[in-house]
Amino acid sequence: MSTIKEFLTSDHSRCDEIFASMEAAANSSFEDAKVLCLEFIKATEHHFQMEERIVFAEFEKKTGMTQGPTQMMRHEHTQMRALMQDMFKALESENKDKFFGNSETLMILLQQHNMKEEQMLYPMIQQHLNAESEHLLEMMNAMIVE
């Protein structure tokens, strides 16, 4: 049974893989890239919602910290959602330079965000929610994106 930290970290890698495939496709076919871009947006949105609706919410309830790191992670999610939309728009208008400009910015933002989560926030969450870990993993697996 994996921990919350392992589960979410592995989901980061899954999103990275789709991201890389999307960029590779953008070099040859806008249509293929659009399909992969939508897949990436869907996977990332699913990840964000697992955090925001389940893990962060539970962590905030348990610690009472609603204005702390989870709020900042939510803020970065908003930044990334906007960049993902810009990226898709660039593909729709077949503007390769704009697409790669947005994808590069998103990649760096995403990676520094993931790093902060994996190295600081997840261990902290695991520590506080260890007892509920199994239940939360089940909830995340069953979650439907809104």
Added chain:
Amino acid sequence: MELNGLSIDQAPPISAPVRFFIAAPIFGIIAGFLIFFTDSATLMSRYSMESIVVTHAMTIGFLGFIMLGALTQMLPVLVGAKMPKVAFVSKYSFLLLFIGVFAMIWGMLEQNSIVIFISLFGLGGGFFMMFGSMAIALKGVNNFTPTVKAISTSIVFASLIVLMGLYLLAAYISEDLKSSHIVIANIHSVWAVFGFAGILIIGVAFQVLPMFYVAPKFKSFCKKRVVWLISIGLVLWFGLSIFKEEYSLFAKAWIAMFFWAFATTVWLKLSARRRPISDVTVWYWRSASIFLTFGSFLWIFDEYFKHEYIVMVAILIGGFIMSIMIGMVYKVIPFLVWFHLNGMGYMSIPTMTEMVNKNLAKAQFVLFMLSLLGFIFSFYMPYLLQPSAVSFIISMILLEINVLAPVLIYRKISKTKPDFDMSSLTTTT
């Protein structure tokens, strides 16, 4: 509870790292002019005053400034450690170091004891203010990842090489060069290249390559053991070079083997990366791994280091360390500008790739590589030195332009009204 680095208001103000990045190419330009006005025979000896001055313009002025700027920014993100009073420390250590490097160049060239004394004060004060603040930040870290260990180890080596450097510099004030001077200078330079810069680069590579290029992760053995094995090699080499010099070759081979393995690993990981992009940052990583492979093996043969100094400097300091630092600057500065502007509520801002002119960055890379090759071959063809110095100077000017472009975008946009009021979330400056 360890929360440092999670939020933008925990991150240092943009001016803290950026001032170091802006100043670094200035010292590169100065180093280029110093090389231009020196003959190649003088630069073959590592103990000529010109060689010492050129080397330190590049190592402290260029590399030191980029490394300190990068560490200021990376500690909260990579390590989760917030430097205390980061704005104050960055500002005043920058001033001290800036004065210190200039005074060192001037004082050594003019043999002026008073100016050398000023440089001693500036460099000692600047470096230790930074290292002290970083040590306090690292002390509070609970999650000791391989990158944290590598950064901590490199800062220990950095503190030791600065102490040695200050001792060596002080000897020029009294003009009393003891017999131990050369031994200490040797330890100072080897620990600077492999202990401080080398270990720092390895530690950062553990994170950066898999993250930014979606390259395969480094193996657990590599992440957990290599920094320690290199450190043991460096300490062993230190002992052997003092007490049993005839055996020091074994320690050098030990150290070189790990750096060669690292260089090969970097190359293979980049080849196996999932992201297809190939920009100058990838080119810089690749060229660094080639130069490091050559440099590691050449360094084993001591005679090379003694008599073909410019060759070693061009390969190890230029080809390996400078390449990686320049590549890093091309990623870090545009991101910082984007991140801070976006965090302040500006939504209509250029993307990272729009901030730096791609063709200028490519031209900068080509000129830099040509200059390095020219410096190496100037050992055999001295007439190559001056054209290579010109190529190096132009590449540093282009680098400065490429650094300033995103900074000017930041200045221009930050004077306008943000799209959203983010004051409840951020306190960036």
